[in-house]
Amino acid sequence: MAMSEAQLVDLVIEWVRSNHRPGNSRNGEISAGTDLIASGMLDSFGFIDLIVFIETQSGCRIELTDVDPSEFCIVKGLCRITLRNQQN
Amino acid sequence: MQSIEPLEETVPPLRHGEQLVRRTDSEPRSTRPALAVATRTKHKGLIQGFLESTERFASRDALVVDNTNLSYCELRGRAAAIAKTILDYAGDLFPLAAVLASRSATAYTSVLGILGAGRGYVPLNPKFPVDRTRKMLMLSGCGVLVVGREALGQLPRLLPEINRSLTVILPDCSDTAELRAAIPQHRFVSSRQMSKGEGFAFDIEVNSADIAYLLFTSGSTGEPKGVPIHHSNVRPYIEYISNRYEVNEQDHFSQQFDLTFDLSVHDMFVCWERGACLFCMPEKSVMLPAKFIRDRELTMWFSVPSVVALLSKMRLLQPRCFPSLRFSLFCGEPLASTHAQHWQEAAPNSVVENLYGPTETTIAISHYRWDPSKSPQECLNGIVPIGRVFDGQQSRVVNQERSEVSEMGELCLTGPQVTDGYWNNPEKTRRQFVCFPEIGETPWYRTGDLVKRGENGCLHYLGRIDQQVKIRGYRVELQEIEVVLRKASGAQQAVAVPWPAVDGTADGVVAFLSGGSNLDDLHILNRCREALPDYMVPRNIYRLEEMPLNDNGKTDRKQLLKLLEGA
Numbered sequence: 001m002a003m004s005e006a007q008l009v010d011l012v013i014e015w016v017r018s019n020h021r022p023g024n025s026r027n028g029e030i031s032a033g034t035d036l037i038a039s040g041m042l043d044s045f046g047f048i049d050l051i052v053f054i055e056t057q058s059g060c061r062i063e064l065t066d067v068d069p070s071e072f073c074i075v076k077g078l079c080r081i082t083l084r085n086q087q088n
Numbered sequence: 089m090q091s092i093e094p095l096e097e098t099v100p101p102l103r104h105g106e107q108l109v110r111r112t113d114s115e116p117r118s119t120r121p122a123l124a125v126a127t128r129t130k131h132k133g134l135i136q137g138f139l140e141s142t143e144r145f146a147s148r149d150a151l152v153v154d155n156t157n158l159s160y161c162e163l164r165g166r167a168a169a170i171a172k173t174i175l176d177y178a179g180d181l182f183p184l185a186a187v188l189a190s191r192s193a194t195a196y197t198s199v200l201g202i203l204g205a206g207r208g209y210v211p212l213n214p215k216f217p218v219d220r221t222r223k224m225l226m227l228s229g230c231g232v233l234v235v236g237r238e239a240l241g242q243l244p245r246l247l248p249e250i251n252r253s254l255t256v257i258l259p260d261c262s263d264t265a266e267l268r269a270a271i272p273q274h275r276f277v278s279s280r281q282m283s284k285g286e287g288f289a290f291d292i293e294v295n296s297a298d299i300a301y302l303l304f305t306s307g308s309t310g311e312p313k314g315v316p317i318h319h320s321n322v323r324p325y326i327e328y329i330s331n332r333y334e335v336n337e338q339d340h341f342s343q344q345f346d347l348t349f350d351l352s353v354h355d356m357f358v359c360w361e362r363g364a365c366l367f368c369m370p371e372k373s374v375m376l377p378a379k380f381i382r383d384r385e386l387t388m389w390f391s392v393p394s395v396v397a398l399l400s401k402m403r404l405l406q407p408r409c410f411p412s413l414r415f416s417l418f419c420g421e422p423l424a425s426t427h428a429q430h431w432q433e434a435a436p437n438s439v440v441e442n443l444y445g446p447t448e449t450t451i452a453i454s455h456y457r458w459d460p461s462k463s464p465q466e467c468l469n470g471i472v473p474i475g476r477v478f479d480g481q482q483s484r485v486v487n488q489e490r491s492e493v494s495e496m497g498e499l500c501l502t503g504p505q506v507t508d509g510y511w512n513n514p515e516k517t518r519r520q521f522v523c524f525p526e527i528g529e530t531p532w533y534r535t536g537d538l539v540k541r542g543e544n545g546c547l548h549y550l551g552r553i554d555q556q557v558k559i560r561g562y563r564v565e566l567q568e569i570e571v572v573l574r575k576a577s578g579a580q581q582a583v584a585v586p587w588p589a590v591d592g593t594a595d596g597v598v599a600f601l602s603g604g605s606n607l608d609d610l611h612i613l614n615r616c617r618e619a620l621p622d623y624m625v626p627r628n629i630y631r632l633e634e635m636p637l638n639d640n641g642k643t644d645r646k647q648l649l650k651l652l653e654g655a
Contacts (some may be wrong), residue, residue: 008514023312037372040622044375045595064402065409066379 002086003058008079011038015043015053016075032076047073054078096143118587131293133319133398134300135203135352137326137361139164139290145337145363153193153368163197168285168368170201170259174232176283178255179276182231184302186210187347188238188246191368194259195347198234199356207232208291208299208316211347214239216621218246224304224312226250227511236260247271257282296320302511305447306564308555310571314511321450322353324504328478329354330361332455333415337363341388342414344369344377344395349562351419351449351552364388378404387414389438392420392561394593396427412434419443420561421593422549425467428458444474444549447563448520448533451506453481454547461576468540475546481505484532485541490524494526498553499539500524500532507533557586559576559594559623569597569616569624576615579605581635583627585648599626600648602635608652 003011009032016030020041029039036042041088051062063085064072071077138160141150147163158166174185177292185207189195202209210228212221214236221242225233231252235243239261246605247254248271257277258264262277308314316598327333341359342364345352359366373380378399381389388412396418410416413435416429423442432440445452455476456463466473477483482505487493500522507532509517521531538550555566566584573582580603586594605612609629616625636647 011171015506026639043596043622044398047375049396051402063402065377069370069376069379073372 003075003083005079005083008054008058008082009075012050012054012075012079015050019046029082030075032079034075035073036075038076040059050078054071054082058082058086070074089162090114111593124584131296131323131340132290133203133294133296133298133318134326134357135200135290135330137330137366138200138322141337141360141363142175148336148337148363149365150360151193151196151365151366151368153191153442154370155173156371158193160360165285165291166193166197167200167204167287168290168409169256169283170198170206170285171289171290172283172285173257174205174207175200176225176254176582177277178232178258180206180349182207182229182357183299184210184227184228184230185209185232185234186228186230187234188212188214188239188242189234190214190238190346191371192260193235193239194234195237196356197259197365198236198369198632199347201233203236203300204288204290204292205292206298210302210562211352213348214242214403216240216348216488217344217618218242218310220621221620222246222249224314226252227304227312227314228302232257234259243267244270245252247542250274262551294319296323299348303348303447306556306565306568308565310568311569313516315447316509316511317350317353317447317450317507320356321505321507324480325354325452326357326361329358333618335356335359335362335364335388339364339387340385341366341415342369342377342381342386342390344374344391345511349420350451351561352390352391354417354451355471359388373429376402376404379415381410384409387412389413389416389420389435392598393423393558394421394595396431397424397590400427400430405430405434408436411437413438415441415585419445420598423472425464425470425472428463428472429460432458433458440470442474444547445505446533446537447533448507448537449481449501449503450507451476453501453503453505454483456546466546466613467543468550471549473499473542473546474539474581477501477503478505482546484524485547486524486541490522492524494541496538496550498536499537499547501535502530502532518591557594559586559598561593562621562623564597567598568618569599569626572616572619572625573599573601573612576619577601577605577607577612577629579603581643583643583645583648585645585652587652588628588651595626596627598628598630598652600630600632600635601631605631 013030062082067081128353142160144530147159149157150160150163151158155478187198198628199209230256234257254274257563260278296319296638300319300322302314304312304314343355367384369380417436417439440458442456443452443455454474454477456473460470484500485497487497505570508522520534536554538553556640557564569584570582581600583600584597587598588595634642
């Protein structure tokens with residue numbers, strides 16, 4: 001069954017809380033609107049790990065070829081891109 | 089509101105060039121005589137090509153930043169305002185001025201303005217911890233600091249502990265009342281108080297021995313280490329590279345390096361040398377630049393090889409996806425042959441080159457051109473060769489006794505591009521800049537890089553002879569991290585290990601502690617974050633009862649790596 005946006009957002013937030021960069025202890029601050037890169041929670045390699053996690057959980061491939069970085073760095077934006085790919 | 093007027097005694101006389109000559113002759117800079125900077129030819133230095141382009145290509149775009157296009161004429165005008173303000177307010181007191189800005193119009197205009205005022209620039213990074221920035225600012229001895237909007241929030245933490253009075257120029261801030269009240273020892277110049285730069289002719293000439301820029305790299309003692317690059321070092325690079333890649337006004341350059349990384353000097357000044365346009369990549373595009381390359385139709389690409397790894401992992405490196413590129417340059421860390429191959433397929437109209445060069449040798453000093461048919465066989469351990477030094481520069485491979493060897497040894501370099509020593513650090517200078525009596529008095533820079541010279545003279549990078557590593561292209565002395573770790577943790581022993589490491593480069597570091605630390609990891613890492621840039625902060629801390637030792641009684645780093653591999 002396809003995942004809803006809210007479910008995916010929760011999953012992503014949970015993953016980031018467990019895997020964010022050490023020293024950036026902002027567990028309480030992460031939300032659907034958090035910019036994962038600007039906040040320093042993930043670096044580029046952590047971001048790739050997150051993509052792999054989302055692809056595994058959602059069962060679909062995330063296509064980032066033509067998306068705007070300011071969209072895919074936000075939790076909600078990344079989840080929307082994932083679900084858009086799922087529909088296509 | 090109290091206005092700040094320029095000091096009468098610091099208003100510059102008309103003949104700035106003469107003042108600069110006097111200052112150069114009277115003040116020692118770095119700690120050895122320059123290698124190839126003995127001649128004191130006067131010219132406009134690093135900024136020369138930019139100024140010529142403003143005459144030839146006045147209406148063409150010079151810079152695209154924050155979705156704003158600035159023509160050569162506009163960029164010159166903004167730089168003139170900063171240059172004139174520096175001269176009006178700070179006079180000719182010190183040869184260097186710092187810029188604390190990133191990826192903004194102010195960042196670029198400040199670099200140009202500082203050079204236009206006949207100063208060398210010292211880039212500071214708003215992404216670095218404030219403590220580190222303060223240390224660099226103090227070590228540089230700058231009397232002038234130009235600050236962009238993106239760093240204004242740092243000033244209340246950065247400036248109070250600096251007792252020397254600074255002139256702080258704020259092109260993006262119209263009201264400095266709060267800053268003046270809070271930090272009265274410094275002079276703040278708001279955008280309203282700045283000169284408009286009208287009529288500023290950029291007629292200041294510099295000596296070839298003057299410093300064009302001063303960069304700080306990681307230092308093994310725990311203090312950042314200053315590397316001064318003179319106009320005479322950087323001009324040969326700009327001219328050689330502009331000719332080699334036949335740069336012209338139709339080119340679109342990537343600009344993805346922070347100003348604190350010397351590869352940014354290539355982006356800016358090779359681009360502006362020939363009237364091309366520089367496209368500043370927003371922070372988020374730096375991470376995954378594929379869309380940016382296509383949208384901006386870039387023709388000249390320059391990055392660390394780690395970017396290729398990222399794009400590859402994200403499946404963004406598809407065959408023929410970057411048709412606009414005509415040159416793709418990689419530098420800063422070992423380039424894996426698989427990455428060169430993938431990039432060549434993605435950018436089939438592009439020449440792919442691997443550049444090599446420590447900061448001390450000015451941006452890059454050797455190159456290797458990738459040939460899909462021959463190069464895979466020329467790679468050693470899956471790493472693309474660093475090739476041959478540029479025309480006019482010299483290399484020498486030596487053993488521990490500093491005798492030249494035909495095969496494997498430490499790479500030493502000399503030539504016009506090689507600087508003359510470290511900033512106010514005679515001891516380190518003596519260690520790294522040496523002479524080989526059998527071939528004369530010329531100082532050579534010992535790179536600390538272990539290389540092998542192939543049969544055809546082509547150089548292959550093998551690794552380091554010390555504890556320096558590259559993390560995502562950034563040069564890192566592990567000892568610097570260890571000093572901070574020991575202070576932060578109270579542990580008797582602290583060891584930093586590059587991890588995970590693939591193809592000769594590392595994604596990050598992890599730390600091992602032993603003896604006497606009861607503080608929790610988060611506390612220690614937060615203290616590290618206050619002192620070190622993000623890429624130097626350990627990702628994890630492991631506790632050991634005792635550090636493993638090798639046969640010489642030193643910490644066995646290989647054993648620590650084995651522990652990580654088994655974790």
